[in-house]
Amino acid sequence: MNISQEKKDNLNAVIKININAEDYQARVDKAIKDQAKKAQIPGFRKGMVPPSHVKRMYGKSILVDEINNLLSDTLNNYLNEEKLEVLGQPLPQVDDSKTYNWDFADNFEFTYEVGLAPEFTLDFSSQDKLSNYKISVDDETLASRISNLRRSYGKMTNPDVSADGDVLYAELKQLSPDGSVFEDGISNTASVRLDQVKDEAIKASLIGLKKDDVVEFDVQKAFDNDAARVAALLKIEEAEAADLKSKFQLTVKNVNRLEESDLDQAFFDKIFGEGEVTTEEEFRTKITEELEGMMVQDADQKLQREMYTYVLDKVNFELPDEFLKRWLKATNEKLSDEELEGGYADFAKNLKWTLIGNKIVTDNDIKIEYTDVVNIAKARIDQQFRMYSPQPISEEQLDQYAVQFLQDKENANRIFEEAKSLKVFEHLKSVFTLDEKPITFDEFSKLPQE
Template sequence: MNISQEKKDALNATLKISLSPADYQPQVDKAIKEQAKKAQLPGFRKGMVPAGHIKKMYGKSILVDEINTLLSDKLNKYIEDEKLEVLGQPLPKLDDEKEYNWDFNDEFEFVYELGLAPEFAVEFSSKDKLTQYVIKVDAETLASREKNIRRAYGKMTNPDVSAEDDVLYSDLVQLSPDGSVFEGGISNTTSVRLDQIKNEDVKKSLIGLKKGDVVTIDLQKAFENDAAKVAGLLKIEEDEAAELKSNFQLTVKNVNRLDEADLNQEFFDKLFGEGVVTTEEGFREKITEELETMMQQDSERKLQNDIYNYTLDKVQFELPDEFLKRWLKATNEKLSDEELEGGYADFAKNLKWTLIANKIVVDNQIDIKYDEVFAYAKQSLNNQFRMYSQQSLTDEQLAQYTVQYLQNKENANKIFEEVKAVRVFDYIKSVITLDKKEILFTDFNKLED
């Protein structure tokens, strides 16, 4: 057997593997004998089928299988021994001019294309600067949060006349183009929340209504062609809602209003526990603190995204793009040329980040221990459980779930990669200069990612 490598350039190479009968015959003979022991053929007792008979009937398929296994083993070993950093997997290069008899005497020659990882350096210092935003609660956001909390603990009333934030419990009936009721058309009894209506003119037409009032409403205009919202109100499919052109007759059955809870001690105790908050000022300080804690997570996501883009701009290198495109096509049979071209830029961007992150881990000897992976997985699972249940799991129960979760190799790899990403971001943050800047939440939301 002979394996030779030829470098086409820094990112592309070919491997040529030459096989003679002496290289593959022992494995083929062994496989034929094992098959003979297991075979159940008419006219022969189990385990007594002659090897020659198996070779005559199944020899070529066994030969193909054994050569494929041999090639895979030798190819992987060569890559490992030569410490080649390959991207994707080796691709067999077809040669239409070569034909083999597969008669156990052929001299075989197989050629594989390799995509090689580029060589590059990652060098960060205090000269690299990024902004780390410290988000502060603005008056509008604080007032909105206060209102939502007070309404959540408020009482439902039924005023005579509708106001801006009320809910109209109504009958909706489809109308014909001439304004008459469309017989056999769409109808539904539902709650129309005025605070969700996006068009101000439509919203104004629904303010000041009382029980029994009838108005005409253009739902597409009201919700600015939000098919999901229209479909939900009418209990129809989104596709149907997107195509809907009709106006609807809205008949008010009831006006519902959620009055805000009073800012008193009973309300404060329900929210924060007995005696924790005793004044309106303390209440607003508490919800400001909670909001800014949540906003800190938004700031961290923004910083990570900025680090990601800054790093990709700073660390420049090429990829074996044409090879990678062929590899993606070979490993995804349903991938069209249009999908490949449309998605390749994002694929290449993520691959570059992976290569950079791996180099940071190796160069800086970042060691990710199982305890870190376990703790991260445990916290992630706890967050998921809390989203769906008010009842907390005990630490022992959570640990058991975590062990079971990580026994799945795919889950374990996913969590490991997430921990690695966190460690890489932490390393970069520890080296570069982060200029802290206070910003109001409303202004932060206007920033581009």
């Protein structure tokens, strides 16, 4: 067997593998004998089928399988021994001029294209500077969070007269240009949320209404020509909603109001568990701590996004783009040329970040421990549960859920990559100069987030 490598340039190479009959004969003979022991062929007892009979019947398919296995083993061993860092997977080159008899005596030549990872250096120091935002919880943000919680645990009432923030359960009927109800026109009974009405004059006309009151309602103007919202309200197709010009008659069937929950012990127990919070002051302190934790995460995510962009801009190297595009097409049969061109830039960015991250990990002997992976899995599961209930689940339950979650190989790989990425960010934070910038939540929310 002979293996050779020809470098086309620093990022592309061709590997040729020549296989002679003596390289594969022993493997094929063994595979035929193993098949003979297991074969169930009419006229022969199990395990007593002559290998020669198996060779006549299945020899060529066994030969093809063993050549493929030998190729795979040989190529992988060569890449490891030569310490070649390849991107994607080797792509076989098809040579229609070569034909084989598959008669157990052929010599074979196989050629593979490979894309090579680029060589590059890293030069990060305290001279690299980024902003690290320290977000403060202002009174408005705290009040909004408390109000949302009180509404989430509030109760529905039916006041006599509508007010801002109420929901009108109403019958809507399409009007003709002369203002009369359009016979066989669009009609539907639906909930109209006043907080979603964009036009202030129309919103004002819906405030102060009682059951059975009737008003004219310009649905397009009310929702600023939002075809999706109009279609949902009237139960019509979005295309029809976009072209709709008619006004509607709105008849109030009921006024619904979500009253905020009282700041009492029952409310505190629902949010934090029985007896955990007993006063309004303790409640506000807990909510402030929760918001501060969320804002630390928001600030850290922004720092990570800016660090990602900064690092990619600073570390310049090329990729074997044409090879990678062919590889993506070869491994994704349904990928169109348009989709490939549209998505390749993001793919290349993520690949560059992976290569940079791997080098940071290797150069600095950074370890990703199993506990790192488990802790991230637990954090993600805890976040999911908190979307439905503010009460945390027990540590024991989190451990059980995390173990189950990580038994899925795809989940485990994804969380491992996340753990590695976080380690890379933590390393960069320790090297970069991070200028702390105090900022209010409102100011922070107006910053570009990409």
